Amino acid sequence: MVNANFTQADPLPSWNDGEVKRSIFTFVQSVVDQNGPDHVPTAARIAVFDNDGTLWAEQPLYIQLAFAFDRVKALAPEHPEWRNTQPFQAVLEGDYKALAAAGMKGVLELVTATHSGMTSDEFDRIARDWFATARHPRFNRPNTELAYQPMVELLAYLRANGFKTYIVSGGGIEFMRAISEQLYGIPPEQVIGSSGKTRYELRGGMPVIVRQPELDFFDDKEGKPLAIQKFIGRRPIAAFGNSDGDLQMLQWTATGAGRRLMLLVDHTDAEREFDYRVSPMGRLEVALQEAQQRGWTVVSMKDHWKRIFAFE
Amino acid sequence: MVNANFTQADPLPSWNDGEVKRSIFTFVQSVVDQNGPDHVPTAARIAVFDNDGTLWAEQPLYIQLAFAFDRVKALAPEHPEWRNTQPFQAVLEGDYKALAAAGMKGVLELVTATHSGMTSDEFDRIARDWFATARHPRFNRPNTELAYQPMVELLAYLRANGFKTYIVSGGGIEFMRAISEQLYGIPPEQVIGSSGKTRYELRGGMPVIVRQPELDFFDDKEGKPLAIQKFIGRRPIAAFGNSDGDLQMLQWTATGAGRRLMLLVDHTDAEREFDYRVSPMGRLEVALQEAQQRGWTVVSMKDHWKRIFAFE
Numbered sequence: 001m002v003n004a005n006f007t008q009a010d011p012l013p014s015w016n017d018g019e020v021k022r023s024i025f026t027f028v029q030s031v032v033d034q035n036g037p038d039h040v041p042t043a044a045r046i047a048v049f050d051n052d053g054t055l056w057a058e059q060p061l062y063i064q065l066a067f068a069f070d071r072v073k074a075l076a077p078e079h080p081e082w083r084n085t086q087p088f089q090a091v092l093e094g095d096y097k098a099l100a101a102a103g104m105k106g107v108l109e110l111v112t113a114t115h116s117g118m119t120s121d122e123f124d125r126i127a128r129d130w131f132a133t134a135r136h137p138r139f140n141r142p143n144t145e146l147a148y149q150p151m152v153e154l155l156a157y158l159r160a161n162g163f164k165t166y167i168v169s170g171g172g173i174e175f176m177r178a179i180s181e182q183l184y185g186i187p188p189e190q191v192i193g194s195s196g197k198t199r200y201e202l203r204g205g206m207p208v209i210v211r212q213p214e215l216d217f218f219d220d221k222e223g224k225p226l227a228i229q230k231f232i233g234r235r236p237i238a239a240f241g242n243s244d245g246d247l248q249m250l251q252w253t254a255t256g257a258g259r260r261l262m263l264l265v266d267h268t269d270a271e272r273e274f275d276y277r278v279s280p281m282g283r284l285e286v287a288l289q290e291a292q293q294r295g296w297t298v299v300s301m302k303d304h305w306k307r308i309f310a311f312e
Numbered sequence: 313m314v315n316a317n318f319t320q321a322d323p324l325p326s327w328n329d330g331e332v333k334r335s336i337f338t339f340v341q342s343v344v345d346q347n348g349p350d351h352v353p354t355a356a357r358i359a360v361f362d363n364d365g366t367l368w369a370e371q372p373l374y375i376q377l378a379f380a381f382d383r384v385k386a387l388a389p390e391h392p393e394w395r396n397t398q399p400f401q402a403v404l405e406g407d408y409k410a411l412a413a414a415g416m417k418g419v420l421e422l423v424t425a426t427h428s429g430m431t432s433d434e435f436d437r438i439a440r441d442w443f444a445t446a447r448h449p450r451f452n453r454p455n456t457e458l459a460y461q462p463m464v465e466l467l468a469y470l471r472a473n474g475f476k477t478y479i480v481s482g483g484g485i486e487f488m489r490a491i492s493e494q495l496y497g498i499p500p501e502q503v504i505g506s507s508g509k510t511r512y513e514l515r516g517g518m519p520v521i522v523r524q525p526e527l528d529f530f531d532d533k534e535g536k537p538l539a540i541q542k543f544i545g546r547r548p549i550a551a552f553g554n555s556d557g558d559l560q561m562l563q564w565t566a567t568g569a570g571r572r573l574m575l576l577v578d579h580t581d582a583e584r585e586f587d588y589r590v591s592p593m594g595r596l597e598v599a600l601q602e603a604q605q606r607g608w609t610v611v612s613m614k615d616h617w618k619r620i621f622a623f624e
Contacts, residue, residue, distance in 0.1 A: 043499060120541055164501075177545045187355060188545030189476075195542060200534035200560055207563045209541050222512035229432055229521050230507060231543060233489045233500030248512055251519045 011157040013306070014150040020304045023297050024154070027261040028161050031237065038259040040237055042162040047238040048228060048249060049155070051169035051176060051193075053282045054242045054265050055184060057146040059274040060137060064175050065107065067130055071114035088113070108215070115172060116196055116213040123211055127178035141311060147183045149310045151240075151265075155184050158238070166190045166236075168228055168249060170220040192231045194219045220245045225252035242267065243282035247290060254294065262296040264288065269302035272312070323469040325618070326462040332616045335609050336466065339573040340473050343549065350571040352549055354474040359550040360540060360561060361467070363481035363488060363505075365594045366554045366577050367496060369458040371586040372449060376487050377419065379442050383426035400425070420527070427484060428508055428525040435523055439490035453623060459495045461622045463552075463577075467496050470550070478502045478548075480540060480561060482532040504543045506531045532557045537564035554579065555594035559602060566606065574608035576600065581614035584624070 015021040030038040031045065052058035061069075072082065072091045082088035087106035090098035099106065115123065136143050155165050165186055167176060173193035180186040197212040219227050225248050228236065239246070239253035242265040250262045264287060267276040276284065291298050301308060327333040342350040343357065364370040373381075384394065384403045394400035399418035402410035411418065427435065448455050467477050477498055479488060485505035492498040509524040531539050537560050540548065551558070551565035554577040562574045576599060579588040588596065603610050613620060 173542070174545070189358075189543065191545065198538050198541065200537050200564075202563075206567055207537065207560065209538060209564075225512050225519065226510050226521060229510065230485070231501065233486070233503065248519065251514075252512075252521075255518055 011160065012150065012153050014153055016304050016306050018304065020297055020299055024157075024261070024263075027238070027259060028158065030259055032161050040258060044234065044237065045158075045161070045163040046166065046232060046234055046236040047158050047163045048166045048168045048224075048236045048240070048253070049151070049184075050241040050243070050246045050249070051167050051171050053267065054240055054246070055147060055151050055155075055167070056143075057136070057139075057148075057273060059267075059279060059281055062171070063136075063143050063146065064111070064171050066134065066137075066143070067127070067175065068107075068110045068114045070130060070134060071126070072110060075114065111172070112196070112213045112215070115175075116211045118211055120174065120198070120209040120211065123174055124178055127175055131179055139309070139311075141309075144179055144183060145309065145311050147310070148265075148305075149307055149312075150305045152184060152310075154240075155186070159185065163238070164190065166192060166228075166232065168192045168219065168224050170194055170218065170223075170245060172196075173219075192219060192227050222248050224249035228252065237261070239263070240265070241287065243284050244287045245282065247287040250287065250296065251290075254296070262291070262294075263299060264291050264296060265299050265301065268300045269305075269308065271302075272308045273301060275302075323472065324462065324465050326465055328616050328618050330616065332609055332611055336469075336573070336575075339550070339571060340470065342571055344473050352570060356546065356549065357470075357473070357475040358478065358544060358546060358548040359470050359475045360478045360480045360536075360548045360552070360565065361463070362553040362555070362558045362561070363479050363483050365579065366552055366558070367459060367463050367467075367479070368455075369448070369451075369460075369585060371579075371591060371593055374483070375448075375455045375458065376423070376483050378446065378449075378455070379439070379487065380419075380422045380426045382442060382446060383438070384422060387426065423484070424508070424525045424527070427487075428523045430523060432486065432510070432521040432523065435486055436490055439487055443491055451621070451623075453621075456491055456495060457621065457623050459622070460577075460617075461619055461624075462617045464496060464622075466552075467498070471497065475550070476502065478504060478540075478544065480504045480531065480536050482506055482530065482535075482557060484508075485531075504531060504539050534560050536561035540564065549573070551575070552577070553599065555596050556599045557594070559599040562599065562608065563602075566608070574603070574606075575611060576603050576608060577611045577613065580612045581617075581620065583614075584620045585613060587614075 030036055031040045033039055049055055052062055069091050072088055076082055076092055087099055087102035087110055131144055134143055136146055158165055167186055171193050173191055173195045176193050177188040177191050180191045195216045197214045197216045199210045199212055201208050201210055235256040236253045238261040239250045240263045254260055254262050267274050270278055342348055343352045345351055361367055364374055381403050384400055388394055388404055399411055399414035399422055443456055446455055448458055470477055479498055483505050485503055485507045488505050489500040489503050492503045507528045509526045509528045511522045511524055513520050513522055547568040548565045550573040551562045552575045553562060566572055566574050579586050582590055
């Protein structure tokens with residue numbers, strides 16, 4: 001069973017052959033080709049990835065929100081007042097209607113209450129402990145198995161071609177750092193995300209960084225290019241997202257000089273993952289329209305991905 | 313003229329032989345030694361450097377402040393009101409007494425007025441253009457020649473041994489990025505500094521990042537470990553500073569597990585550079601005391617550095 005690819009293994013085996021896969025290969029080869037007109041030096045090969053819905057599943061609930069819910073349950077004995085205070089009561093009673101009513105304000109309240117008060121080292125341990133046992137409600141697997149296999153291959157393929165791969169996500173920066181290396185091969189210093197305020201303290205002469213109950217920066221929409229400029233200080237040449245929250249990051253990437261790759265992941269597969277047309281999440285409308293107008297790459301998970309998760 | 317080092321060139325030729333130089337070699341070798349008890353994997357070899365007074369000269373005036381002064385002069389025709397508004401008037405008239413009276417508040421006002429209003433790309437061009445022509449008032453050389461040669465060698469030596477080298481400085485992050493690669497071999501994504509607020513805008517459909525006239529983050533004292541945690545997400549194993557503003561960064565570095573290197577540069581050489589006991593700047597008192605108590609390395613520029621600048 002010899003085939004043409006035998007001597008040169010396909011770096012993207014979970015992607016179906018076709019135009020989308022070819023557009024990725026063409027981009028990378030043209031950027032790497034030292035003698036071509038689109039050559040980009042290694043140092044400038046910066047690629048940025050949204051996380052929720054782009055690198056791993058975000059349905060039926062952001063994984064970080066599942067973490068916050070579990071923390072509310074774990075901390076409830078120390079907070080008897082939560083039994084009749086919303087949105088905590090809703091979490092403790094599994095009352096999703098009351099949770100939905102609490103909206104974004106309620107979410108922020110839950111995240112703030114469960115993500116602050118401890119030191120940065122303590123939070124890292126809490127997050128890692130949670131990832132070691134928590135399971136996804138639909139797939140009944142550890143959340144650490146919810147990374148999209150085609151994107152994991154894409155990250156590795158880009159790095160093999162001299163790219164530096166970054167996460168730029170609305171998720172909490174320290175929460176993602178607890179798993180970014182293991183899931184994606186991305187070290188902590190290449191993770192950019194939302195963050196709370198912090199305080200430096202000496203405790204018995206030992207310095208600690210204490211997480212404060214106040215949002216410092218929300219890394220979404222306009223925040224993404226601003227964070228890219230602050231943390232990286234150069235414009236990416238490739239950007240990957242899945243929702244309108246990623247539009248500005250893709251716009252910012254698109255308007256640099258030279259060849260660029262902008263790619264959107266469209267959730268179209270109710271069977272193997274989720275179809276956002278059926279169960280809406282992470283609105284993808286304005287960005288999809290702009291992608292069609294400007295010729296950005298749109299990946300239909302159903303059509304372009306041979307498999308979605310490594311465990312399939 | 314054969315000597316013992318002939319086959320293995322000294323990576324720190326501008327450092328005098330002795331205890332300080334030996335302590336650097338011992339630290340690096342013990343961290344690199346795969347079979348030793350102090351081995352640190354490459355990914356965790358993070359080294360952080362203050363900039364002003366640690367990597368380059370900061371007397372008689374922070375180089376960034378000299379830039380701000382020159383910008384005030386360049387922009388004065390568009391701001392006739394500056395002719396009789398402090399602290400601008402003081403800059404235009406070279407009135408250092410009035411400038412000193414304006415204090416830190418005045419400095420912030422000058423920096424804000426000259427560092428905002430333009431896009432991030434425009435600011436980068438302005439800074440690079442300035443560096444191409446501006447000269448240091450005492451040495452009459454481009455400011456880009458004001459890097460301390462022993463520190464440039466140390467940066468290269470650490471990188472040759474698998475370290476990732478970062479700047480963590482009170483200076484402006486984008487200002488430093490304009491020269492960090494050229495002077496220190498440090499890419500923009502490894503420069504951490506103070507920053508102003510920014511705004512994302514579409515101008516005729518083209519996205520730009522516009523610098524706002526408001527401080528976002530001051531990367532000094534407690535701010536340094538907080539910025540290290542936010543930008544890098546791991547604790548450094550080596551830290552280099554020259555003033556009390558670097559104390560918290562050294563404390564944070566010192567209290568991790570395993571072998572560490574904390575080093576302070578003490579300005580003791582009035583002849584070749586500056587003696588801060590004669591012309592005080594960047595107060596070094598509390599940090600020096602803690603260094604002596606805890607056995608951190610203190611470099612006397614006069615005694616430990618064979619030469620200070622490459623042009624000597």
